[in-house]
Amino acid sequence: MSDTVTTVQRSLSAVLKPCGWLYGRIMRVREKLYRAGVMRSWTPSVPTVSVGNIGWGGTGKTPVADWLLGWAGKKGLKPVLLSRGYRAKPKTLPYVVQPGAMAEEAGDEPLMLARNHENARIVVDPDRGRAGRMAEEAFKPGLFILDDGFQHMAVRRHVNLALLRPEDLGEEWDRVIPAGSWREPSSALHRADAFMIKISPKRFKELRPVLDKRLGLLFKPVFSFSIAPTGLRQVVGEGAAIDFGGAPYLLVSGVGQPAQVAATATAYFGYPPAQHKVFKDHHGYTKKDVLTITRAADMAGCGAILCTPKDAVKLGPLCTEAFWQFDLRVVFGPSTLGKHVTFESWWETRFDAIRGRTAGHGGNG
CATH class of the missing domain: 3.40.50 (Rossmann fold)
Structure with a gap:
């Protein structure tokens, strides 16, 4: 909400x-x-x-x-x-x-x-x-x-x-x-x-x-769990990486709690995104959205655009090789x-x- x-x-x-x-x-x-x-x-x-x-x-x-x-x-x-x-x-x-x-x-x-x-x-x-x-x-x-x-x-x-x-x-x-x-x-x-x-x-x-x-x-x-990134892969293409080598990145999310996505990315890379483009949960991306995202990335000097796996399935047909997604896994904690x-x-x-x-x-x- x-x-x-x-x-x-x-x-x-x-x-x-x-x-x-x-x-x-x-x-x-x-x-x-x-x-x-x-x-x-x-x-x-x-x-x-x-x-x-x-x-x-x-x-x-x-x-x-x-x-x-x-x-x-x-x-x-x-x-x-x-x-x-x-x-x-x-x-x-x-x-x-x-x-x-x-x-x-x-x-x-x-x-x-x-x-x-x-x-x-x-x-x-x-x-x-x-x-x-x-x-x-x-x-x-x-x-x-x-x-x-x-x-x-x-x-x-x-x-x-x-x-x-x-x-x-x-x-x-x-x-x-x-x-x-x-x-x-x-x-x-x-x-x-x-x-x-x-x-x-x-x-x-x-x-x-x-x-x-x-x-x-x-x-x-009552069981606790967290979601941990294990690496990165391109939304389109075969590229895979551990991180962006310290380079700036733009974050895109259309999920229920975007602040959690930003916190996860910041913790994983050790530095925050140059910009975070937030869309509503379950947002249906359009070509206009992708143009807006890529222009924002260019203006911010970001060669990489990071999104969630949930966003990747909708962005896939529209995006370029600059778009990456997290590989994620569930980690169970104490209970x-x-x-x-x-x-x-x-x-x-x-x-x-x-x-x-x-x-x-x-x-x-």
């Missing part, structure tokens, strides 16, 4: 808070209807994990989903990710994303995941139950990943991961839209099997008293289960238990 929206929400808090309370009540009723079976849901026959959040954007859902796809591939499973395809405009539904698809058709994040994991199946459809039934029959998956699925109760899951931002535990706690960024009230957090926070190990330790206060009574583990108990070890134990319960009901692996 933009700073402008947050400012407006805070200034109109007295008016918007009752609206948020009413919206929260509606969401609680919706949850009860699903639990009672009044609103129908589909149950996959193989292990299914939902990666979602309580609020809007910037929690790291896509990197976590990306890690899960990679993990499944290494285990010899056939993962299928179900996405509603935010702003995607596929010609048919369900839509199986191919690595060569257009971002406008597939959606930026589904396309990025399809290119990163060619052995996986990324399926776009607002009706994820329909998409899941098709995928279960056509692909015989060993794992379903429900992207942005915390509120999508029409598909049942075996593990519910709720991703939080540090501010969700502070000033944004229980501020339901339109008064805040939360999609549901704090009572919905009981559905989570585990919480994940994109934060450094040091900051996680500092945040521990707040975690215990806000989430302690739910008795669910409330102990310094050495990371999400990866917890997840593997949990997955094995789920697979044992679902064996013989379909799927593979």
Whole structure:
């Protein structure tokens, strides 16, 4: 959510808070209807994990989903990710994303995941139950990943991961839209099997008293993770590099939290970008945008233009060899289960238990 929206929400808090309370009540009723079976849901026959959040954007859902796809591939499973395809405009539904698809058709994040994991199946459809039934029959998956699925109760899951931002535990706690960024009230957090926070190990330790206060009574583990660059590669072309050799660069981002992108780039290179061109989240880049970016880079004396992988899938057909993107990886840190108990070890134990319960009901692996 933009700073402008947050400012407006805070200034109109007295008016918007009752609206948020009413919206929260509606969401609680919706949850009860699903639990009672009044609103129908589909149950996959193989292990299914939902990666979602309580609020809007910037929690790291896509990197976590990306890690899960990679993990499944290494285990010899056939993962299928179900996405509603935010702003995607596929010609048919369900839509199986191919690595060569257009971002406008597939959606930026589904396309990025399809290119990163060619052995996986990324399926776009607002009706994820329909998409899941098709995928279960056509692909015989060993794992379903429900992207942005915390509120999508029409598909049942075996593990519910709720991703939080540090501010969700502070000033944004229980501020339901339109008064805040939360999609549901704090009572919905009981559905989570585990919480994940994109934060450094040091900051996680500092945040521990707040975690215990806000989430302690739910008795669910909280895992930390961060996203670390491992190198650079050209958006078009075959070039790869460790860094820019100290040369100035222009940064471009169209993501939920651009300040985090700038902080990551500054920490990686050891110096900030000469300029940061910020576009709105999920921005659809045009030729005019690329001309504006390249001119700004020329004026700033930057021979390199750096963007995020999410932006790269949309910039690709338009940009030049001056455009580079980060190679990124997820790094798991400490958790409330102990310094050495990371999400990866917890997840593997949990997955094995789920697979044992679902064996013989379909799927593979």
